[in-house]
Amino acid sequence: MLAAQACEKLRSAILEGRLPPGTPLSRRRLAEEMGMSAVPVGEAIRRLEGEGLVESRPRAGTRVRIATVDEVHGNYVLREALETHSARLFAESATAVDAARLLTAAAKVDASYNSLAMRRGYSPERRARTERTHIAFHMRIAKAAGVPVLTNAIERSRVLLFNWVFSASSEFEPMPERWHRDLAEILVSGHPDEAARAMRAHVQYRQEEVIARFRALAVESSGPGRMTRGPQRNSR
Amino acid sequence: MLAAQACEKLRSAILEGRLPPGTPLSRRRLAEEMGMSAVPVGEAIRRLEGEGLVESRPRAGTRVRIATVDEVHGNYVLREALETHSARLFAESATAVDAARLLTAAAKVDASYNSLAMRRGYSPERRARTERTHIAFHMRIAKAAGVPVLTNAIERSRVLLFNWVFSASSEFEPMPERWHRDLAEILVSGHPDEAARAMRAHVQYRQEEVIARFRALAVESSGPGRMTRGPQRNSR
DNA sequence: CTGTATAAACTGATGTATCAGTTTTGAAGA
DNA sequence: TCTTCAAAACTGATACATCAGTTTATACAG
Numbered sequence: 001m002l003a004a005q006a007c008e009k010l011r012s013a014i015l016e017g018r019l020p021p022g023t024p025l026s027r028r029r030l031a032e033e034m035g036m037s038a039v040p041v042g043e044a045i046r047r048l049e050g051e052g053l054v055e056s057r058p059r060a061g062t063r064v065r066i067a068t069v070d071e072v073h074g075n076y077v078l079r080e081a082l083e084t085h086s087a088r089l090f091a092e093s094a095t096a097v098d099a100a101r102l103l104t105a106a107a108k109v110d111a112s113y114n115s116l117a118m119r120r121g122y123s124p125e126r127r128a129r130t131e132r133t134h135i136a137f138h139m140r141i142a143k144a145a146g147v148p149v150l151t152n153a154i155e156r157s158r159v160l161l162f163n164w165v166f167s168a169s170s171e172f173e174p175m176p177e178r179w180h181r182d183l184a185e186i187l188v189s190g191h192p193d194e195a196a197r198a199m200r201a202h203v204q205y206r207q208e209e210v211i212a213r214f215r216a217l218a219v220e221s222s223g224p225g226r227m228t229r230g231p232q233r234n235s236r
Numbered sequence: 237m238l239a240a241q242a243c244e245k246l247r248s249a250i251l252e253g254r255l256p257p258g259t260p261l262s263r264r265r266l267a268e269e270m271g272m273s274a275v276p277v278g279e280a281i282r283r284l285e286g287e288g289l290v291e292s293r294p295r296a297g298t299r300v301r302i303a304t305v306d307e308v309h310g311n312y313v314l315r316e317a318l319e320t321h322s323a324r325l326f327a328e329s330a331t332a333v334d335a336a337r338l339l340t341a342a343a344k345v346d347a348s349y350n351s352l353a354m355r356r357g358y359s360p361e362r363r364a365r366t367e368r369t370h371i372a373f374h375m376r377i378a379k380a381a382g383v384p385v386l387t388n389a390i391e392r393s394r395v396l397l398f399n400w401v402f403s404a405s406s407e408f409e410p411m412p413e414r415w416h417r418d419l420a421e422i423l424v425s426g427h428p429d430e431a432a433r434a435m436r437a438h439v440q441y442r443q444e445e446v447i448a449r450f451r452a453l454a455v456e457s458s459g460p461g462r463m464t465r466g467p468q469r470n471s472r
Numbered sequence: 473c474t475g476t477a478t479a480a481a482c483t484g485a486t487g488t489a490t491c492a493g494t495t496t497t498g499a500a501g502a
Numbered sequence: 503t504c505t506t507c508a509a510a511a512c513t514g515a516t517a518c519a520t521c522a523g524t525t526t527a528t529a530c531a532g
């Protein structure tokens with residue numbers, strides 16, 4: 001199916017940063033680049049719009065979504081709701097195997113971040129790899145509950161936040177050395193309320209800071225009143 | 237925009253029960269009925285698919301979504317996560333006006349349900365009206381936090397559950413007489429943890445019962461292996 | 473040089489036609 | 503009566519053409 005193929009290409013291009021927020025997306029240009037008609041491209045764009053990665057105004061244009069500060073904050077709230085519950089479910093129902101693997105994953109995440117924070121330990125590739133490890137850690141918690149609906153909701157929220165906030169967090173700042181191990185140990189201890197509380201603190205950590213930085217970078221976008229396009233050069 | 241119009245028509249038709257789960261949806265037939273081409277209808281269907289109200293297999297057909305037991309359970313889990321957090325936020329930040337209005341709304345919901353449970357108090361219209369009042373009560377809690385992302389997520393989850401479970405809950409069963417007033421009183425008392433706990437109990441109330449009933453009614457659907465169509469009669 | 477109006481270029485939205493895959497139908501064979 | 507299977511009918515997917523609305527470019531007036 002061509003539409004699914006176009007959707008996947010666009011999604012990965014956006015999430016890998018090759019199409020940063022605000023980039024104009026033309027159905028026709030994309031169709032030509034991908035060697036297909038404008039219809040499947042339009043379908044792909046429609047789907048990405050439903051996921052929140054893209055926004056379009058009728059007959060004006062489509063672009064990679066530029067989130068507002070409220071939306072970033074809203075997704076943090078949403079993520080707090082979802083991951084807090086995810087942690088609770090983990091504490092209630094995780095098996096010994098789940099627990100052991102979570103501790104291992106937490107150690108890996110901490111090691112990656114600590115290594116990244118060291119002098120001359122930073123590189124964009126390592127940063128990207130570390131972020132993937134980090135996401136895998138959180139998704140492991142979610143998957144332990146065996147509820148795909150919850151897992152998917154968490155992943156959607158994380159994807160959006162990552163994409164929107166990535167530009168605002170270009171500079172890496174270290175976190176507590178045992179940040180994820182401490183969290184994992186509380187989760188595996190089997191007390192739902194404490195697990196939920198620990199996850200809440202984890203999600204809220206530096207949240208306001210990130211939002212403030214995002215707000216500072218978002219002052220220029222004066223809303224979606226106008227949909228910018230590229231220069232026009234064809235036939236004249 | 238024709239697509240939006242078609243989308244709205246289809247959505248309301250599904251949610252009002254005129255197109256029960258499993259009903260085949262043909263782009264062409266719908267296009268003819270609505271006086272438009274198949275393209276905007278297809279776009280509308282694609283959007284409803286993203287919302288989970290509709291499902292389609294390529295070149296086989298489209299139908300109103302038939303949920304699996306796992307999906308119903310998953311949406312209950314999701315709703316628990318979202319509404320629990322919503323209650324917590326309400327307890328943390330609701331104003332006195334919010335609190336007063338919530339108590340009023342709770343009284344109205346209880347009154348409606350109690351009246352419905354009385355001998356000869358039941359009618360489908362009253363039932364529908366009561367359910368709307370009930371949903372409005374929960375959405376009022378969510379809206380008090382002022383986070384549209386959360387509110388929308390809750391509404392989506394509630395819409396899906398309502399549509400899927402409605403057929404399984406045709407017979408109305410009474411609930412505790414002060415069920416919503418008790419919840420509201422805890423929420424307005426301003427203790428986040430207690431508010432969350434109360435909402436958790438509220439969402440879980442009779443959840444297993446409803447799921448069991450849904451499972452009993454869902455035995456016949458042997459998965460989406462085949463996409464059924466209506467009879468064929470044109471030209472022969 | 474600056475502001476403004478007008479035309480060109482571009483955009484998404486929609487209609488029509490066609491393709492390839494799936495389901496239904498119904499007749500032929502057991 | 504029951505099973506088999508091929509053609510008909512129907513489905514969603516896609517291409518192409520066109521329409522109406524928006525943005526950009528440019529000529530022109532100040």
